[in-house]
Amino acid sequence: MEAKLLKIGFQGEKGAYSERAIDVLYNGKEVEKVPFRSSYEVVDALKKEKINFGLLPLENSIIGNITHNYDLLLENKLTIVKEVIIPIHHALIAFAGAKLADIDTIYSHPAALAQCEVFLRRFNHINILPTYDTAGSAKLIAENKLKTIAAIASADAARLYELEVIQNQIEDYPNNQTRFVLLSDQPFQLDYEAYLPYKTTIVFDTLDQPGMLYQCLGIFERYAINLSQLSSRPHKIEPWKYHFFVDFDGHTTQENISSAMDDIKKKTGFLHVFGSYPKYSEKELPISDSPDRLKLRKKKKDGPLYSLTYRSEPTIITVGNKQIGGDHFTIMAGPCSVEGRHQIMETTKIVAENGADFLRGGAFKPRTSPYSFQGLGEEGLRLLKEAGEAYGLPVVSEVMSVENVALVAQYADILQIGARNMQNFVLLQAVGNTRKPVLLKRGMMATTKELLLSAEYILAQGNPDVILCERGIRTFETATRNTLDISAIPVLKEQTHLPVIVDPSHAVGINRFIEPVSKAAVAVGADGLIIEVHFNPATALSDAEQALDERQFKHLVQSIQSMLTVK
Ligand code: PEP
Ligand code: MN
Numbered sequence: 001m002e003a004k005l006l007k008i009g010f011q012g013e014k015g016a017y018s019e020r021a022i023d024v025l026y027n028g029k030e031v032e033k034v035p036f037r038s039s040y041e042v043v044d045a046l047k048k049e050k051i052n053f054g055l056l057p058l059e060n061s062i063i064g065n066i067t068h069n070y071d072l073l074l075e076n077k078l079t080i081v082k083e084v085i086i087p088i089h090h091a092l093i094a095f096a097g098a099k100l101a102d103i104d105t106i107y108s109h110p111a112a113l114a115q116c117e118v119f120l121r122r123f124n125h126i127n128i129l130p131t132y133d134t135a136g137s138a139k140l141i142a143e144n145k146l147k148t149i150a151a152i153a154s155a156d157a158a159r160l161y162e163l164e165v166i167q168n169q170i171e172d173y174p175n176n177q178t179r180f181v182l183l184s185d186q187p188f189q190l191d192y193e194a195y196l197p198y199k200t201t202i203v204f205d206t207l208d209q210p211g212m213l214y215q216c217l218g219i220f221e222r223y224a225i226n227l228s229q230l231s232s233r234p235h236k237i238e239p240w241k242y243h244f245f246v247d248f249d250g251h252t253t254q255e256n257i258s259s260a261m262d263d264i265k266k267k268t269g270f271l272h273v274f275g276s277y278p279k280y281s282e283k284e285l286p287i288s289d290s291p292d293r294l295k296l297r298k299k300k301k302d303g304p305l306y307s308l309t310y311r312s313e314p315t316i317i318t319v320g321n322k323q324i325g326g327d328h329f330t331i332m333a334g335p336c337s338v339e340g341r342h343q344i345m346e347t348t349k350i351v352a353e354n355g356a357d358f359l360r361g362g363a364f365k366p367r368t369s370p371y372s373f374q375g376l377g378e379e380g381l382r383l384l385k386e387a388g389e390a391y392g393l394p395v396v397s398e399v400m401s402v403e404n405v406a407l408v409a410q411y412a413d414i415l416q417i418g419a420r421n422m423q424n425f426v427l428l429q430a431v432g433n434t435r436k437p438v439l440l441k442r443g444m445m446a447t448t449k450e451l452l453l454s455a456e457y458i459l460a461q462g463n464p465d466v467i468l469c470e471r472g473i474r475t476f477e478t479a480t481r482n483t484l485d486i487s488a489i490p491v492l493k494e495q496t497h498l499p500v501i502v503d504p505s506h507a508v509g510i511n512r513f514i515e516p517v518s519k520a521a522v523a524v525g526a527d528g529l530i531i532e533v534h535f536n537p538a539t540a541l542s543d544a545e546q547a548l549d550e551r552q553f554k555h556l557v558q559s560i561q562s563m564l565t566v567k
Contacts, residue, residue: 080182099166104149202264206267219263226249230247305464306456306466330499333529334359354550357393363411384397395413412436466498470489508546
């Protein structure tokens with residue numbers, strides 16, 4: 001039996017840009033492309049189940065939103081299943097043999113006319129007439145042998161209707177692109193594949209009170225959600241009231257996003273989610289062709305994202321001119337906490353002049369007692385960044401809560417997740433949604449397997465840059481602060497491509513043991529160290545007993561450097 005082809009409706013005639021967008025979306029896979037005169041008719045056919053999906057343009061890079069389609073999306077509560085972005089190059093085309101001088105009228109879709117506005121200014125003697133479609137205009141000229149009329153359409157449409165191109169690439173900006181969405185009128189979800197970057201589109205109304213839009217947008221900031229588009233459409237029924245459409249990165253199944261949606265719902269009169277769909281990328285996988293159970297083609301099952309079966313090459317993370325992983329041995333050093341300008345400047349000078357690649361320093365501190373010094377917050381981040389910049393060192397700082405991810409990411413080059421937060425899954429997802437590398441410390445009661453699964457949370461959000469850190473675990477031994485699980489390094493290395501570094505400071509908690517333990521880390525193949533240093537350890541406001549002074553840090557770096565050159 002012949003397989004039934006998937007029917008995709010689009011607005012326009014054969015040769016329209018929407019038809020090309022379907023080809024790109026389906027990557028050459030055969031589908032039945034069904035033309036309709038208007039977007040409304042595409043939606044109507046969807047509702048009457050004459051087609052499986054409809055494809056409509058939503059935005060163009062020159063003229064902005066295709067507002068009518070936004071309205072249709074809302075009026076019909078359609079579901080966005082996928083998006084596709086294609087380059088749009090317009091041509092002026094006419095009947096074979098026609099010269100520009102013969103032309104008295106130009107036909108095209110209003111959106112195409114608007115994208116060629118500068119080009120068209122030249123022809124003030126020519127009538128410019130909007131029509132229902134670019135390719136449709138070409139078709140009209142061909143069928144009726146209209147020799148004094150030209151169309152703005154694609155060069156493909158010219159070929160299809162056997163017309164000639166008078167001038168190519170007449171769009172006002174050469175990098176012209178249009179974003180189309182594939183729509184369903186049913187609630188529809190592609191099988192969720194955690195490793196794809198996703199995008200979500202929603203619409204909400206705000207109550208007519210001061211600061212409401214500001215408060216709604218603040219919710220996105222609080223949950224570290226990256227917005228990519230914000231537009232408004234008139235409410236229509238109530239003049240001067242608006243619907244706000246928002247696109248943002250991520251999937252509604254993510255905890256931070258579902259919490260944000262709950263908060264927005266509470267704040268607004270109305271919220272509707274059009275869907276979470278894979279963010280368009282040119283390298284994207286095609287959709288399978290089963291009309292009744294459409295889903296993304298599964299990538300070959302090749303294990304979790306942290307695993308060596310998923311990726312056999314070591315992950316190398318680049319930050320400025322520094323690299324972590326592979327053949328690089330990275331030293332991160334600095335105080336436990338940023339305590340003030342003088343302290344951070346003096347300490348940074350010591351670590352920078354003695355071989356550190358990164359400056360560490362906490363601004364939000366997870367202290368066991370609520371009465372201990374909690375860190376300087378944003379002021380600490382500012383000072384840390386200033387010191388890092390003064391001495392040419394990128395900076396690492398801990399983020400303790402979802403609300404502060406955006407803030408810490410503004411200042412830090414690497415986001416640290418502390419041992420106590422290793423299984424704070426919402427926080428892991430939030431840092432997974434940033435583009436900053438994440439230094440993930442092993443929980444003091446966590447197995448190496450649990451550490452890897454926490455890394456998976458970050459990787460699954462599309463952030464590939466995770467550094468694992470062994471920092472000692474709780475055992476019955478009390479002679480040291482924790483017990484450095486030195487075997488964790490080879491154990492992890494056997495299972496993951498991610499870089500693994502060691503924090504000897506929190507592992508042993510006593511400054512005289514830090515150098516020997518660091519040497520052990522080098523010997524077992526760690527990719528780096530993170531060490532606490534203070535210009536005057538006796539005065540340190542946190543972890544004073546484990547802070548190295550200048551002499552001790554210098555000695556440590558020299559002794560591990562000699563091991564590394566031998567290696
Ligand atoms: C730190 O590095 O400052 C820190 C608090 O470490 P951990 O989370 O490993 O205790
Ligand atoms: Mn510390």
